[in-house]
Amino acid sequence: MTLHEAIIYVLEGYGSAMSSAEIAKKIFDKKLYLQQAGSMAPAKQIRARARKYPQFFIIEDGKICLKTSLDFTDSQKNKTSINLCQFTSSPFPKSKCKENLPFISQEVSSNFKQGLAPWVNEKTKVLILGTMPGDISIQQQSYYLNPRNAFWKIINKLFNSTSRLEKNRSFLNNIGIGLWDVYKEGLRKGSLDTGFIGNPSTNEIKDLLNKYQSIKSLVFNGQNTYKAFLKAIGKVNIPCYVFPSTSSAYSRMTFEEKLKVWTKLKELLK
Known part of the structure; x- marks a missing residue:
């Protein structure tokens, strides 16, 4: 899983904006993404990755949230995209699933x-x-x-x-x-x-x-x-x-x- 996919994964489960530090901790706790030394990706790296993918993320008031509609890149358009909350194996409560939640690739969600x-x-x-x-x-x-x-x-x-x-x-x-x-x-x-x-x-x-x-x-x-x-x-x-x-x-x-x-x-x- 790439870092930006891990950020999408965490934000979709949380259902609202989060600080980069909060996202970094969630990613590390669930071992979704680790640096080469096995350490946690720092908050500044989370912010930098969010800025790199403006088609996925919005940064406002120091917090990061997902766009309600994601325009995937050409390589990602070839993947079938579905809402993570459709899976019973989702680690997040269904109450946080909304119709307009962003979508994450089936490859990521089905592997959880x-x-x-x-x-x-x-x-x-x-x-x-x-x-x-x-x-x-x-x-x-x-x-x-x-x-x-x-x-x-x-x-x-x-x-x-x-x-x-x-x-x-x-x-x-x-x-x-x-x-x-x-x-x-x-x-x-x-x-x-x-x-x-x-x-x-x-x-x-x-x-x-x-x-x-x-x-x-x-x-x-x-x-x-x-x-x-x-x-x-x-x-x-x-x-x-x-x-x-x-x-x-x-x-x-x-x-x-x-x-x-x-x-x-x-x-x-x-």
Whole structure:
């Protein structure tokens, strides 16, 4: 995402004029745009970029706002443009969406992904972490629903004595398993970890562990999840285990080989 696209993104969500300092902080908090050193774009850079694109922005009384009708450049006219508020994944309240809000490119808005709430209760002993749910799971608001992901198949093999494939929260909670993700929201093309654009915002996992003292172990669904956790959150004071990713994108191991490692989950729940 370019800086001027990030400014459009923030202003459209806010719904009114903002100071350049406020815009800079919002962009940095959501990791929409970072400088090469990973630092926040300064307010003066926001102002300069707004002046560079008068077809998008109006600067009045020291604040920046969007034009109600954007005249896109030739390269942008080739993109399908739609209102960000049409997407249920929008991070902003629908009450701020107005008919005359400016438009942002579909490429930017459709790449915004928002994760799910944690499946945890007072009986949870093991918290399994992924990076962020795939698009199918986000759309259906439930974990690991891509039919090519082996997660539910593995869990049912280990803990279900019936022929029915369980894929629900109560099934896991009764076992003592909780689910959540490292990332809370961010820009990602598609469902794979390689599709992340910039640095997604992270979930407050340490706060969750403090709240639910029953959680005695963390299990990371794949090496990528573990690396993302260490980078974004750091070390924690409970045992951590890295199991092979249940995603079909991780094809170095067969299902049987993955199942054998995941069998260790039973020991962690004792």
